[in-house]
Amino acid sequence: MTDKNKIALSVKNLKTFFYTNNRCNKAVNGVSFDVEKGKTLCIVGESGCGKSVTAATIMQLLPTLSRIEEGEIIFRKDDKTINIEKLEKNGKEMRNIRGSDIAMIFQDPMTALNPVYTVGFQISENLKYHTNLNRKEIREKSISLLNDMGIPLPEKRVDEYPHSYSGGMRQRAMIAMAMACNPKILIADEPTTALDVTIQAQIFELMEKLKEENDTAIILITHDMGVVAELADNVAVMYMGNIVEAGTADDVLRRPTHPYTKALLESVPVLGRGKNQDINPIKGSTPDPYNRPVGCQFAPRCNWQTESCDVMPEITQINKTHQIRCHKYEQFFEKYDEKRNS
Amino acid sequence: MTTYIAQRLIIFFPMLLVISFLVYSGLELSPGDAVSHMISPELASTITAEQLDAMREAYGLNQSFITRYWIWLTSMVQGDMGYSMAGGVAISEIMIKTVPATLELSMVALFFSTILGCSLGVISALKRGSGTDNSLTVAGMAGVSIPEFFFGLVAILLFAIELKWLPVGGRLMPHYETVWDRIPNIVLPSLVLALMMTAGAMRYARSSMLDVLAREFITTARSKGMPEWRVNILHGFRVALTPVVVLIGFRLPLLIGGSTIIEQVYQWPGIGSMFIRSVRASDYPLVMTISLMYVFVVLTASLIIDVLTALIDPRVRLGKE
Numbered sequence: 001m002t003d004k005n006k007i008a009l010s011v012k013n014l015k016t017f018f019y020t021n022n023r024c025n026k027a028v029n030g031v032s033f034d035v036e037k038g039k040t041l042c043i044v045g046e047s048g049c050g051k052s053v054t055a056a057t058i059m060q061l062l063p064t065l066s067r068i069e070e071g072e073i074i075f076r077k078d079d080k081t082i083n084i085e086k087l088e089k090n091g092k093e094m095r096n097i098r099g100s101d102i103a104m105i106f107q108d109p110m111t112a113l114n115p116v117y118t119v120g121f122q123i124s125e126n127l128k129y130h131t132n133l134n135r136k137e138i139r140e141k142s143i144s145l146l147n148d149m150g151i152p153l154p155e156k157r158v159d160e161y162p163h164s165y166s167g168g169m170r171q172r173a174m175i176a177m178a179m180a181c182n183p184k185i186l187i188a189d190e191p192t193t194a195l196d197v198t199i200q201a202q203i204f205e206l207m208e209k210l211k212e213e214n215d216t217a218i219i220l221i222t223h224d225m226g227v228v229a230e231l232a233d234n235v236a237v238m239y240m241g242n243i244v245e246a247g248t249a250d251d252v253l254r255r256p257t258h259p260y261t262k263a264l265l266e267s268v269p270v271l272g273r274g275k276n277q278d279i280n281p282i283k284g285s286t287p288d289p290y291n292r293p294v295g296c297q298f299a300p301r302c303n304w305q306t307e308s309c310d311v312m313p314e315i316t317q318i319n320k321t322h323q324i325r326c327h328k329y330e331q332f333f334e335k336y337d338e339k340r341n342s
Numbered sequence: 343m344t345t346y347i348a349q350r351l352i353i354f355f356p357m358l359l360v361i362s363f364l365v366y367s368g369l370e371l372s373p374g375d376a377v378s379h380m381i382s383p384e385l386a387s388t389i390t391a392e393q394l395d396a397m398r399e400a401y402g403l404n405q406s407f408i409t410r411y412w413i414w415l416t417s418m419v420q421g422d423m424g425y426s427m428a429g430g431v432a433i434s435e436i437m438i439k440t441v442p443a444t445l446e447l448s449m450v451a452l453f454f455s456t457i458l459g460c461s462l463g464v465i466s467a468l469k470r471g472s473g474t475d476n477s478l479t480v481a482g483m484a485g486v487s488i489p490e491f492f493f494g495l496v497a498i499l500l501f502a503i504e505l506k507w508l509p510v511g512g513r514l515m516p517h518y519e520t521v522w523d524r525i526p527n528i529v530l531p532s533l534v535l536a537l538m539m540t541a542g543a544m545r546y547a548r549s550s551m552l553d554v555l556a557r558e559f560i561t562t563a564r565s566k567g568m569p570e571w572r573v574n575i576l577h578g579f580r581v582a583l584t585p586v587v588v589l590i591g592f593r594l595p596l597l598i599g600g601s602t603i604i605e606q607v608y609q610w611p612g613i614g615s616m617f618i619r620s621v622r623a624s625d626y627p628l629v630m631t632i633s634l635m636y637v638f639v640v641l642t643a644s645l646i647i648d649v650l651t652a653l654i655d656p657r658v659r660l661g662k663e
Contacts, residue, residue: 098564114559116657
């Protein structure tokens with residue numbers, strides 16, 4: 001597949017389960033993917049499909065009632081490989097990776113910044129723990145980071161509290177914080193869901209720039225197909241804790257093969273097609289995680305369901321980059337070939 | 343912030359005036375006056391109405407309510423607190439004797455209860471659901487709900503009467519020489535007072551801390567690779583502190599006012615027990631002075647709370663800017 005040296009992080013058969021009231025929620029149930037340096041991997045899916053849990057698992061930021069059940073998270077740092085899942089949750093090694101090698105930005109910048117400390121203080125914390133800079137250098141670096149993020153008057157803004165920042169500015173400050181130590185991997189968990197569209201575009205532009213300048217690998221978690229089309233190099237579609245389809249952005253968006261991906265794309269309204277366009281929402285709703293369907297998780301909502309779907313389909317490689325978890329992919333995939341040939 | 347403090351200080355004095363009038367009216371409405379309390383029941387039958395009236399005239403009690411209030415107010419403003427009607431002692435002298443006793447007891451209790459309450463609350467929140475947390479919760483509920491006089495009496499029974507480790511009550515022993523000799527006397531009352539306050543502070547600190555630990559910026563702090571102590575204390579406790587400070591601020595009046603119940607149980611010669619005695623004797627000047635002092639301290643404490651909250655939480659801005 002891809003060149004081994006280019007891979008920053010590989011996740012292999014990852015399983016993260018939540019235990020509440022003696023019941024087990026298999027939030028992430030066997031997920032595998034690779035993240036390449038300087039590339040963006042978009043993880044898409046409905047709410048509750050396990051995309052945020054996957055991110056939290058990579059950072060070992062899971063809540064107390066959950067644990068990594070199985071699988072590997074291999075982080076490649078220079079020539080070394082580190083198995084993140086083997087590190088102690090809040091141990092020194094894990095803490096050294098967090099914030100410095102792998103950084104994360106969160107969904108809601110309104111709540112993700114501590115209200116009682118200045119933005120500068122919160123950025124400098126990162127530098128204080130992961131670099132050898134002295135106080136003065138830390139301050140200068142914090143200011144230059146804010147400046148890079150396009151925050152006006154950074155010398156003044158650095159000493160202000162989050163409540164005097166606007167939503168978009170807070171998210172930029174958040175990104176400045178995450179990028180403080182030039183991380184190898186940036187995990188962005190729906191970074192623009194809480195922001196309005198114009199600010200969204202600015203934030204993504206910023207992330208693109210960072211990716212190109214620092215060769216940072218980005219894992220972008222989103223449910224916005226427009227964002228995916230815009231930013232993704234690779235896409236993984238998740239449903240009920242599994243990746244159902246993965247590939248390059250071209251593979252997944254132009255030749256969606258899994259019925260779920262197709263349905264997801266059909267349910268997005270397209271600008272310019274007018275009011276009367278056909279939007280096909282996916283029928284039914286996501287199953288109860290405690291009462292999952294046997295076999296293919298999407299089968300009960302799928303238009304092409306057959307008996308064979310009672311068995312969980314394995315991942316099949318359709319071409320070099322495109323993989324899918326469906327029994328009937330052949331009939332969908334052939335259609336594209338027919339189209340292309342005709 | 344300066345304007346805010348100035349504004350608060352300006353309304354301070356009208357408020358004192360209104361409250362003093364209300365307290366004076368309240369005393370007026372209560373049955374009997376100082377004279378009727380001065381005469382012991384055995385002598386009541388031997389005293390004639392004329393003699394009583396003469397006494398009232400001597401104390402100025404035959405004047406109208408408004409006149410008496412006015413006389414009291416003008417002398418108070420001039421710094422003259424007057425004399426206690428019950429004993430004839432200058433009130434300033436009574437204050438000099440009782441205030442230090444109350445301060446001593448309350449400060450010890452407030453100091454230990456704050457430190458202990460906050461730390462136990464934080465520990466409880468961090469170890470949520472564990473045995474430690476559960477036993478602290480049960481102890482906290484018991485501490486909050488059992489009345490302090492009961493606690494006080496049980497402590498006397500156990501440590502003073504059964505075990506004979508500590509004195510039953512009072513502030514100074516007859517053989518008092520050094521400061522160290524006073525310690526045995528203060529242990530029980532301050533401990534009982536502190537226990538009750540610790541329980542409250544602990545419950546507050548715990549729930550506030552739990553609330554903060556579930557917030558997203560805690561995850562952010564952790565995602566930056568901060569060690570746990572920094573996440574919990576610097577990012578968590580600092581934010582959780584605000585409601586705890588408010589609670590402790592509301593306890594500041596206790597420093598002057600004293601805990602009437604504990605002082606009574608332990609015969610502690612502080613303001614609390616003095617206040618009860620003066621109310622029973624309809625000792626107008628003394629009741630007025632003590633209640634004004636209460637009001638003064640409560641108002642000051644709430645001002646201090648406001649300023650402290652603004653210092654802890656930058657989102658709080660006092661007044662218009």
